[in-house]
Amino acid sequence: MTGDPAARNGAGRNDGSPHPAPGRGGRRRDQAIALGWLVLIWLLLWGDLSWGNLLxxxxxxxxxxxxxxxxxxTFGGRLRLGALxxxxxxFAAELVSASVxxxxxxxRPGCxxxxxxxxxxxxxxxxxxxxLTAEVISLVPGxxxxxxxxxxxVLYVHVFDVRDPEDLAESRNRILTVERRIVRAIGSADEVRQLQTESVDRRSHP
Structure with a gap:
């Protein structure tokens, strides 16, 4: 049977479906990475680097x-240094701006x-x-x-200081912008093309 193997295996799909589950080696690697992040968060919460806290x-x-x-x-994309x-x-600029x-x-009195x-x-x-999108959004004050x-x-997001429908639209656009930056930084080629396709569709059908 001829044809594109990627198409037969579903690798060329851009419908946002998750990647296939990793094998045993990949699963152990993912668990090791998750354990490292959990230990790092634990140390940050305690604020003290010691053997007791590490253990x-x-x-x-x-x-x-x-x-x-x-x-x-799983990570099925590629790292792009410029977009990262x-x-x-x-993110740093928005963090400072939102904090201020x-x-x-x-x-502000009476606000x-x-x-x-x-x-x-x-x-x-x-x-x-x-x-990743949820984490980046939650780290920004407001x-x-x-x-x-x-x-x-779908993400359900609590936003601060909303005065009119334009603020709601701006909040949605800001969240989608964060998603676009993340996908461009670490997403697969199919995911980047998916963003571009949907952007063209939105401009054609506002």
């Missing part, structure tokens, strides 16, 4: 992976900012993209992830 982080990390196993999140630098630089804005609202919850459907619905609909690829 405690290892114990807690292993317990989390054993008793609360997460679905495998853009992602880091824009929230601090200004907090000390009672309104908040809202917006639902944003991501264009690339892999577990990795959902997780936005917080309330719920993630994994099946539909």
């Amino acid at each position: 405690g982080g290892l114990v807690v990390g292993v317990a989390v992976l054993v008793f609360f196993p997460l679905p495998p999140v 630098l853009v992602l880091v630089a824009t 804005r929230v601090a200004g609202l907090a000390v 009672r900012p309104r908040s809202a919850i917006v639902a944003v459907r991501l264009r690339v619905r892999t577990d990795l993209n959902l997780a 936005t917080l992830i309330l719920e993630v609909d994994r099946d539909q690829g």
Whole structure:
């Protein structure tokens, strides 16, 4: 039987479906990476680098992976240094800007900012993209992830200081911009093309 092997195996799909589950070696590698991140977070929470905290982080990390196993999140893309630098630089700028804005609202006399919850459907619905986009958004003051609909690829985000519908539209566009930067930095070629295709569709059918 002839044809493109990638098409037969589903590698060329750009519908946002998750990648196939990794083998035993890949699964162990992913668990080791997850354990490393859990230990790092544990040390940051304690704020003290010591052998006791390191051992405690290892114990807690292993317990989390054993008793609360997460679905495998694989990396099927490619790292693009230029786009990654853009992602880091824009995130740092937005972090400072949002911090100043929230601090200004907090000390402004008589200010009672309104908040809202917006639902944003991501264009690339892999577990990795959902997780990274949610994390980056939550780290910026003024936005917080309330719920993630994994099946539909929808993030429910609490946004701060909403005054009119234009602010809601701006919040949605900002979240989709974060997703685009992440996909361009570490996404696969199919995922990047998916973003470009949907952008053209939105311009053609506003």
